[in-house]
Amino acid sequence: MPEIETHSYDVLVIGAGGAGLRAAIAARQEGLSVGIVCKSLFGKAHTVMAEGGAAASMGNVNPHDNWMVHFRDTMRGGKFLNSWRMAELHAKEAPDRVWELETYGALFDRTPEGKISQRNFGGHEYPRLAHVGDRTGLELIRTMQQKIVSLQQDDARAAGQQTGASHDKLRVFAETTITELLRDESGAVAGAFGYRREDGGLLVFRAPAVIIATGGIGKSFKVTSNSWEYTGDGHALALRAGSSLINMEFVQFHPTGMVWPPSVKGILVTESVRGDGGVLRNSEGKRFMFDYVPDVFRDQYAKTEDEGDRWYTDPDNNKRPPELLPRDEVARAINSEVKAGRGSPHGGVFLDIASRRSKEFILRRLPSMHHQFMELADVDITREPMEVGPTCHYVMGGIEVDPDTGAAARVPGLFAAGESSGGMHGSNRLGGNSLSDLLVFGRRAGLGAAEYVKGLGGNRPAVPEAQVAAAEQVALAPLQRTEGENPYALHAELQQTMNDLVGIIRNADEMQQALDRLDTLKGRAQHLAAAGDRRFNPGWHLALDLRNMLAVSECVARAALLRQESRGGHTRDDFPAMRAEWRAKNLVCTYPEGGGGHVEIVEQPMVPMREDLLALFEKKELAKYLTDAELATIPETHGGDK
Amino acid sequence: MTYDAHFRVWRGDADGGDLQDFTVEVNEGEVVLDIIHRLQATQANDLAVRWNCKAGKCGSCSAEINGRPRLMCMTRMSNFTEDETVTVTPMRTFPVMKDLVTDVSFNYVKAEQIPAFAPPEGVAPGEYRMAQVDVQRSQEFRKCIECFMCQNVCHVIRDHEENKEAFAGPRFFIRAAELDMHPLDAGTDRAEFARDAQGVGMCNITKCCTEVCPEHIKITDNAIIPMKERVVDRRYDPLTILARKVRGKK
């Protein structure tokens, strides 16, 4: 048995997506040594796939925009279940975080005045998304990847090297997977345990602060826009280490994924298609979204096609078309049209930009969509409509954190940011609010961790050897079984279960069935066997990921069963209405010690919104979301658009 | 539309390996990566392959398909006839780790040698002003998804391990060009860097890199040739040397 390799850092960041890299930059700039671990190569994290843009109220295109408008949009999009403090920090700080990227070398598309251009997106009142064509995530990740290198070059120079980079104080461990967090006797974070994909070598990272930035959970669902990385590792690591998850019942199904051919089902079609003028039609050619504007949004959306179309050029005097409603609304509408027999040939609906914008416009604004459809589906989007349908895209739920510092609940030294953390987006995330979320809260978690480590002085938690031994045993078990369950087959069953029974439209019976099946799958997962040896063995890796997927799936299903209402990314057939009494509480998932590895959920009241933030809304609007008791305390003359 | 295809996939590691034969189901609309995944799930659980986005955006799944560098996720099975054997091998220029996965660390080392973007002095964040026409030139190069297929195909290093030390490769020529053309980069001498430290002189403009680039970046015409010309101009043209001194750049 080869030795376990050990590394020590002040801060360990798990994840090299936007959140992880921004956290690492912040912590390093505070003078601390930082290790970054990621499952793929450096620069390939999920963030690379983001298309549309990063939301920030810079007001470059419409000067009426400001943080208050962005805050309001975010709260509306999340149906008021958001952590208002996170939504506030996000709206206020996003512009600075985007501008900062330019100082790292980012090149966003420009307005005629030479400022960063901003595009329209669902749920955003003004054009707000900083973008680079439809490859914004690539720009974001490359910019931060290059910033990391530039910090390493600074370190090299400081150490007297003429050229190149130093890895002493900032190092990326690519293709390395963390399987367990390590904690000292008091329960404080002491480090993490993992393996290197290339050779299966085992590693222990000693670090008094660990930042989880591992992204989402979509790989538990069959139809998804997410990659193999999205197995909910960080969510599960936090659970097992004693922290808690919130909002897990809220899973975003993006309304427009590809539906044909079958092998690309789920791959994302960016919302920018609609932001840039594309419309949804059913098999009768009808723009059906006009029939699906819910009461809470009635005043903010166009009533006729003409008005909706005028809005693109004259947004101050017209209302936006309902194709740009928040994602949950559009996904449900598409689902209903297909169910009613008005779908497209392959079970989606039509997304048409060809008849509405010139070929040149489409090629300039949506080059990678054009390429994607041409190459993968033989469809020329400048000439014909696309076929699209909902796909599992994003998890609103995540690790419960302190909004200001990213500190995870219940575990000293643990921090989280990005998609793996919860609260910011409430029950539904607006498009573009993730990339900005990564920047704002990635930085905050990096600073929070730095402050925590400095506060410890020399008192660093020790790594208990017994935990390392236990983690090693769990990690190697699938390789030691010569016979057992095939991880690929088990994964396929899990995906089918979640897709069919805890998908976009839910009910109690099906979710109960899902929980029963998850229980069986959990039992079978004890016997996963991976053929082959430790060297770059995807079967083994999947066997280990499955443990996390099962834990996270159980959280989703249990929380969804408990929440007896429909809100954002949680829609119940049996409880179709939004219910104010449910807005006032979060469902908090934990793994109680001695609970036999079952998820426990408790209700936790939301902290009431601060007065000045509440004042940004008219009472009339608040009445749609708040309970009567809450409303009774608010004067009639209250608030409103400023 | 379903049929059984004949695949030959290279399996092995740094110590050697060979092509292994597989018969595997293919369905309508599938790409090579789908077939590799099917092999993995049903016949070769430990088959090593990289991928992430399955949509040509991340540059993870580069391999050689029937001898030609391709992204596996963007190569439709309909490119091949039903009785054609499809041979999938790892990129040749980089050392094999296992099966289709190669050690691409060469590229990360080269990336670390390029002096980073230098922010302009005295321009506050939020005050950057650049015209779309000016950023567009660098934006073309920033479309790069780091699939490293241009590196793989470049003959200067493809079968010449000994050149790797002195030659950064097309991926990093466009990085130097991108910074050179960045309207606000305060760094100097990007073109000279390409000559002195990146070995752009060893490139003899075969354009193989441009042909293979899945992002259709005009690596040779828009980056390498202008950089080569600029180096020559600057060395011999007293006017440019003067201008460079005055403007502090270019």
Ligand SMILES: Cc1cc2nc3c(=O)[nH]c(=O)nc-3n(C[C@H](O)[C@H](O)[C@H](O)COP(=O)(O)OP(=O)(O)OC[C@H]3O[C@@H](n4cnc5c(N)ncnc54)[C@H](O)[C@@H]3O)c2cc1C
């Ligand atoms: C196709 C697509 C398009 C999108 N478009 C947009 C958009 O236009 N605008 C927007 O705002 N949002 C968009 N999103 C959402 C957004 O891209 C993601 O929510 C966001 O990028 C997540 O970033 P992150 O930093 O939290 O995680 P990621 O970028 O996913 O990074 C996670 C990192 O954690 C690592 N990791 C995971 N588990 C482990 C482990 N066990 N050990 C070690 N490392 C681990 C991974 O390797 C990876 O490096 C899109 C999402 C998709 C899928």
Ligand code: SF4
């Ligand atoms: S053009 Fe130059 S860099 Fe490109 S493949 Fe040919 S020799 Fe290599």
Ligand code: SF4
């Ligand atoms: S320049 Fe093109 S071929 Fe080369 S790494 Fe980038 S995307 Fe790949």
Ligand code: FES
């Ligand atoms: S998997 Fe991302 S480019 Fe092929």
